[in-house]
Amino acid sequence: MELLQRPRRLRQNESVRRLTRETRLSPDSLIYPIFIDETVSGTYPIESLPGQLCYGLDSLDQAVEDCLAHGIGRCLLFGRPREKDPFGSSAWAEDGVIQRAVRAIKARYPDFYVITDVCLCEYTSHGHCGLLQGQEVDNDQTLPVLARAARSHAAAGADMVAPSDMMDGRVGAIRAALDERGYQNVPIMAYSAKYASSFYGPFRAAAGCAPSFGDRRGYQMDPHNCREALRECALDIAEGADILMVKPALSYLDVIRACRDAFDLPLCAYSVSGEYAMIRAAGAAGAVDEHRIMCETALSIFRAGADMLITYFAKELAEAIRQGEIG
């Protein structure tokens, strides 16, 4: 009898509830995605992601200040370039949108931690994540281009690079290219277990990178599989990844847990655009309490084993942590 009552004793009072929490959240474990559009001045709302803005290169201070005001010190940058071609040349151009953005942010805010997304889909006219051979993505031809893009981000001052393309061998290619130019200390966050998911819909509208034909199932993972994620992670670790990532988060909590149990590297989860848009839409429709659902889903991702979370709710979550609602 006595034993059965023990858990209840630890729930009686707010102070002891907070003392015995198993999952801890901090603004330090949140990363905010920032979209930068080379073709605009000022900002514009991203229609598919209500409440999110796309920033022109002249509005980066606003983007960073807004993060800092909420206690968010880390971002992940995505670019919308002026020019696209079949080869994704603007992905590695010295004056590309991301390269310019990183230089500008780091000049003004040297302590603001900048992670860059490394992929070709935002920069190719066909919208695929790699170079094409006919209608197929050519994995091996794509590797040097990704490596060149990552190196140009590091040269601009990026603190970390995050390859999201899912080409085989890209972590090794990027690591070699970074090391060769003296960027040994720039870590690689690998999108290791990136699923071919319908949850990416709003992002593709925001980043303007929906494939013009076909889909990405040839290089992204099948949502039926979990063990395959472990193989992908093991390969990325062998190639020199510093942080592993599971994407999306909410429908893949089992994958997060499996990766957490199998590997000791830091583990990131990306709560993607569709997860955000769903919660916002359900909240707007009055179907759920948006704020509490946001908190609870973030908790579930950390409880599943993530060490850090990329989320469009980063600022609101930081505020919830500050208020003591979660954390």
Ligand SMILES: [Zn+2]
């Ligand atoms: Zn891509």
